[in-house]
Amino acid sequence: MPEPARALRERLQPAFDAVAAGSDPVVRPSDRADYQANGVMALAKALGRPPRELAQQIADAADLEGLASIEVAGPGFLNLTLDAAFLASAVEAVDRDGRLGVPEATERHRVALDYSSPGVGKELHVGHLRGTVIGDSLGRVLRFYGHEVIPRNHLGDWGTPFGMLIEHLGDLGVDASADGFSVGDLDAFYKSARERFDADASFAERSRQRVVALQHGDEATLELWRVLVNESVRHFDAVYRLLDIRLQPADVAGESSYNDQLDSVIEDLERAGLLVESDGALCVFPDGFLNREGEPLPLIVRKRDGGYGYAATDLAALRDRIDRLSCDRLYYVVGAPQSQHFEMVFRVAHAAGWVPDNVVVAHVAFGSILGDDHKMLKTRTGESPRLVDLLHEAIERAGTALDERGATYEEGERAYLAETIGIGAVKYADLSTERLRDYVFDWDRMLSFEGDTGPYLAYAHARIRSIFRRLGTDGADPTSQVVLAEPQERALALELLRFPEALDATLEWYAPHRLAGYLFGLAQTFTSFYEACPVLRAPDDTVRQSRLVLCDATARTLALGLSFLGIAAPERM
RNA sequence: GCCUCCGUAGCUCAGCGGAUAGAGCGCCGGCCUCCGGAGCCGGAAGCGCAGGUUCGAGUCCUGCCGGGGGCGCCA
Numbered sequence: 001m002p003e004p005a006r007a008l009r010e011r012l013q014p015a016f017d018a019v020a021a022g023s024d025p026v027v028r029p030s031d032r033a034d035y036q037a038n039g040v041m042a043l044a045k046a047l048g049r050p051p052r053e054l055a056q057q058i059a060d061a062a063d064l065e066g067l068a069s070i071e072v073a074g075p076g077f078l079n080l081t082l083d084a085a086f087l088a089s090a091v092e093a094v095d096r097d098g099r100l101g102v103p104e105a106t107e108r109h110r111v112a113l114d115y116s117s118p119g120v121g122k123e124l125h126v127g128h129l130r131g132t133v134i135g136d137s138l139g140r141v142l143r144f145y146g147h148e149v150i151p152r153n154h155l156g157d158w159g160t161p162f163g164m165l166i167e168h169l170g171d172l173g174v175d176a177s178a179d180g181f182s183v184g185d186l187d188a189f190y191k192s193a194r195e196r197f198d199a200d201a202s203f204a205e206r207s208r209q210r211v212v213a214l215q216h217g218d219e220a221t222l223e224l225w226r227v228l229v230n231e232s233v234r235h236f237d238a239v240y241r242l243l244d245i246r247l248q249p250a251d252v253a254g255e256s257s258y259n260d261q262l263d264s265v266i267e268d269l270e271r272a273g274l275l276v277e278s279d280g281a282l283c284v285f286p287d288g289f290l291n292r293e294g295e296p297l298p299l300i301v302r303k304r305d306g307g308y309g310y311a312a313t314d315l316a317a318l319r320d321r322i323d324r325l326s327c328d329r330l331y332y333v334v335g336a337p338q339s340q341h342f343e344m345v346f347r348v349a350h351a352a353g354w355v356p357d358n359v360v361v362a363h364v365a366f367g368s369i370l371g372d373d374h375k376m377l378k379t380r381t382g383e384s385p386r387l388v389d390l391l392h393e394a395i396e397r398a399g400t401a402l403d404e405r406g407a408t409y410e411e412g413e414r415a416y417l418a419e420t421i422g423i424g425a426v427k428y429a430d431l432s433t434e435r436l437r438d439y440v441f442d443w444d445r446m447l448s449f450e451g452d453t454g455p456y457l458a459y460a461h462a463r464i465r466s467i468f469r470r471l472g473t474d475g476a477d478p479t480s481q482v483v484l485a486e487p488q489e490r491a492l493a494l495e496l497l498r499f500p501e502a503l504d505a506t507l508e509w510y511a512p513h514r515l516a517g518y519l520f521g522l523a524q525t526f527t528s529f530y531e532a533c534p535v536l537r538a539p540d541d542t543v544r545q546s547r548l549v550l551c552d553a554t555a556r557t558l559a560l561g562l563s564f565l566g567i568a569a570p571e572r573m
Numbered sequence: 574g575c576c577u578c579c580g581u582a583g584c585u586c587a588g589c590g591g592a593u594a595g596a597g598c599g600c601c602g603g604c605c606u607c608c609g610g611a612g613c614c615g616g617a618a619g620c621g622c623a624g625g626u627u628c629g630a631g632u633c634c635u636g637c638c639g640g641g642g643g644c645g646c647c648a
Contacts, residue, residue, distance in 0.1 A: 028589075038591050045628060074592050075628070119648075156648055255648085281646055290575060291644055297576095303646045310648050336578065337642050343577095367578080368641080376641090407609090433586070436578065438641070440585065449611060451597040452586080459611050466609060505589070517587060520596080523611075531605085531613045572609095 002090030002101065003500045007067055008035055008080055015062040019043060019054065025078075029501075033079035034068070034494055040076045051076030087493045088482040094496060095553040096478050100560055102500045104146040111149050112321040113139050115333035116240075116247055119156035120232040120254070121165045123186045124239050125384040126377050126441075127335070130366045133427050133566065134435065135333035136245045137512040138364070140564045141503060150325055153236075153247055154317060155254035157229050159310075163211035166224045167203065168193035170210075186235055187386065215307065229254070242391055243423060244566055258316035262308045265316045266301060272352045280304035286347040289340070299344045314345045318361070319354045328359045331510065336365040336436060364510040367438040369430075377441050391423060394447075398422030401447050401455070402573070417573050421455050422447070424567040428454030431565050432516035452520045454567055457558060460523040461569040464555040467535060467548075469572070476552035480545035488529040489550065495525040496553050499561070512565060519561045526554045 005027050012025040016039060023043050030036035040058060044051035055072040064070055068082045094101040115135020118128050139149045168189070196203045213221040233249050240247050266282060269275045274284045276298075283298035291297045301312045321327045332342055342363040349355050371377045379385050399418035402409075409417065429446035433439040449455045468475060484490045502518030505511065535551060538544035559569040 026591085028591080030592090031595095032592070036591085041591075041628060051628075077592070117648095159648070161647085279645075283645080288576095289644085292574065294575070295645095298645055300646050305646080307646085309646065311646095313648095335642095338648085339577065340643055341648090365578085370641095374640090434588095437586085438579075442585075445585070445598075448598080451611090453597085453611095456597095456611055459609095463609065463611065470608070509589080513587080514589090517596090520587095524596085527611065528613075530608080530611095534608065536608045 002086070002093055002497065003103075004082055004090070004494070004497050005029075005035060005501055008037070008064075011064050011067055012037055012058070012062050012078075015058045016043070018061055019058065020047065027080070029498070030077075030079065032073065032077075033081045035080040035082075036073075037078035037080060040078060044076060082494065084484045084490065087490060087497070088484050090497050091482045091493045091549065091553060092480075094499075095476060095482075095549050095556075099144075100499060100553070100557055101497065102144065102503055109142075109147045109329045110325070110327045111142055111147050111329040111331060112152055112325060112327040113142070113149050113331050113333070114152045114154050114317075115139075115331075116236075116245070117154040117156070117334070118232075118236060119161075120229050121161065121186060122190050122232075123235060124387040126369055126387060126390055127384050128387060129390075129426070130369065130430055131333045131335060132240075132243065132245055132247070133430050134364070134366055134510075134512060135331075136247065136566050137431055137515075137564060138331065138333070138507070138510055139246060140566065141506055141512075141515070144503075144564065145507070147329075150321075150327060151247055151251040152317070152321070153252045153254075155229075155232075155252055157232075157254035158256040158259070158313070160211055162214055162225060162228070163207035163209070164193045164197040164204070165190065165228055166214065166221060167207045167210045168196060169224050169228060186232060229256075239387055239391070242388070243427070244568070246566075253317070255310065255313040258313050258320065261316040261320060262302075262312050265312055265319065268319070268352055268354070269301065269315075269348070274348065274351055275301070284348045284351075286344050286351065288347075289344055297344075299348055311341075311345065314341075315349060315352075318345065318349050322354060322356070322359055328356075330359065330361040331364050332362070333364045333366070333510075336367055339363055339365050362510070364435070366435045370438050370440045372440060372442065374440065391426065393443075394422035394426045395419050396422070397443055397447050398425060398455070401449070405449070407573075417570060420568040420570055421458060421573065424454040424458060424562075426454075427565060427567055428457070428516060431512040432520070434513050435511055452516075457519055457523055457562060458567070458569055459573060460526065461555055461558040461562070462571065462573045464526070464551050464558070465571050467551055468555075470536065471548075475556075476548040477545055480549050481542070482549050483542065483546045485543075486529075486533050488525075488532040489547070492525050492529040492550050492554065495522050496550070496557060499557050502561075503564070506564075515561055515564055519558060519565075522554065522557060522561075526551075 009025055009027045016023045016025050020043055024039050025037045026039035027035050027037050040055040041051045044054045052072055055076040055078055059070045059072055059078055062070060067086050068080045071079050073079045113135055116132040118124050142149050197207055214225060233252060237249055269284060276283050276285060278298055281300050281304045282302040283300050285296040285298050289297035299311045300309055303309055321330050346361050369377045395418050398421040402417055425446045446453055449459055484493055502515050505514040533547055535547040538547055562569045
């Protein structure tokens with residue numbers, strides 16, 4: 001497939017090898033040319049040769065026939081300008097390709113993708129948005145490359161809070177509460193349990209006993225616990241569907257599912273000589289972690305009371321994903337505040353010998369969502385807003401935004417568009433920001449049809465599709481030849497061919513914003529093209545067919561790219 | 574106190590060790606009787622501070638300043 005950067009690298013490699021075997025040409029996009037090779041200067045330095053002279057030697061030796069022209073520039077850059085004929089035929093090939101030029105991965109992985117992971121007994125809130133949306137996007141790209149993705153929704157479904165929740169549920173009676181305790185009321189249920197726990201000493205005591213009963217597998221207690229879990233999963237699933245997230249109930253692998261593996265985690269760590277008893281707790285002290293007093297910081301695997309904490313569960317889950325699920329990629333899409341925890345867990349897992357050399361374990365951390373006061377997004381009552389409320393507001397605001405545009409819609413179309421545009425706007429605002437950075441949540445900005453937004457991209461796509469609707473066809477004629485005469489045509493062709501680069505970068509850094517940024521740039525490049533180059537009114541049929549191919553490829557790249565972000569691209573809006 | 578993330582234009586954000594740091598919004602000036610105005614073209618405006626490494630630093634290292642987060646039995 002005609003990926004420019006890859007093609008250039010491969011064709012330059014022999015000339016670089018002739019100077020120093022294995023040296024990297026360092027091909028990068030350039031604003032001086034289409035691409036530039038930056039590898040010469042470092043090489044010249046290492047060899048003690050004048051960089052421009054070496055650059056010229058490599059330029060002379062490189063065979064770029066039919067691909068690009070090359071020239072030495074500046075202190076030793078190689079400027080690379082792709083041949084128009086190459087660009088044209090490459091775009092033709094991309095438009096004929098169902099994958100739009102994106103190759104499948106040569107090396108396939110089985111990926112355990114841990115994301116979303118809410119807590120049972122509470123509703124999803126904005127704090128869950130980023131992890132859910134980022135994880136889902138990465139999963140979609142990974143699958144497209146041919147990797148096998150095993151989503152893991154690591155629910156918080158175990159531990160001390162369940163004592164009070166179960167006790168409260170038991171008091172209400174499962175049957176009696178069947179109506180009152182349902183999706184949407186989880187937070188209220190949690191709150192009332194919490195209030196009773198704080199106010200009623202006997203309730204608190206019963207709650208503590210419930211925890212013990214739960215841990216000992218008391219069937220009546222487990223029965224109540226299952227009601228809580230099932231009801232929560234139903235709620236999660238409803239929100240995931242609204243969000244158009246791929247997670248399913250079958251992907252749930254909560255903390256409780258590792259209960260029977262925790263003892264053997266202890267055994268493994270003991271065998272590896274890592275376990276240390278400290279204040280009655282069983283701990284591992286990984287190197288390089290200190291507490292406030294400058295003493296070694298423990299990862300507490302088993303608590304003083306004999307119970308297991310989340311460190312034990314995380315260790316068990318990690319080992320399970322490698323041993324039982326045979327995953328060679330473990331990604332944890334979890335908020336940045338937990339980075340130290342994961343560093344410690346990963347360190348311990350390596351020390352225990354659980355992680356073979358071919359396995360990559362990574363914490364895909366992300367920042368927080370801030371309000372316009374630049375503090376954590378909160379409601380006026382100081383709580384994290386419920387995700388469903390936020391999404392419904394997005395849909396409502398999108399509907400208003402659509403109305404303001406003055407278009408008329410068919411029955412049901414407005415509702416459909418309001419939902420896809422509203423949800424898409426929220427997701428795009430999130431995914432277009434660099435993962436680790438906190439970002440400010442701003443309704444007006446994210447729902448605008450102007451600028452770097454979800455609605456803008458969806459609209460760009462719909463506009464292109466309208467060209468084909470006018471024409472009465474679904475796409476361009478695949479046999480059409482592409483001719484690139486105008487600079488805007490050339491620029492658009494080049495941008496289209498960069499799609500694989502954007503996707504590669506997305507996976508390399510687990511960074512959907514790389515893809516988002518590419519799509520926005522593509523839409524902008526298209527607009528310039530569309531402004532300068534009439535399509536339906538092109539001077540002749542050859543040019544018209546050629547431009548239709550460019551339009552077709554752009555629309556499909558936008559739609560496919562947006563789908564990787566989990567965002568729908570309607571045919572019209 | 575230690576660790577960690579962040580600090581780029583008025584605002585919100587991009588920038589994979591490479592040349593003259595980009596975009597969106599806002600602002601200023603032009604253009605478009607246009608295939609759905611997502612207008613198009615141009616302009617003013619910026620790397621928290623100080624050192625260091627490097628042929629080359631917004632990017633890597635050290636220190637400082639400012640902000641967020643984390644730091645023993647919650648997850």
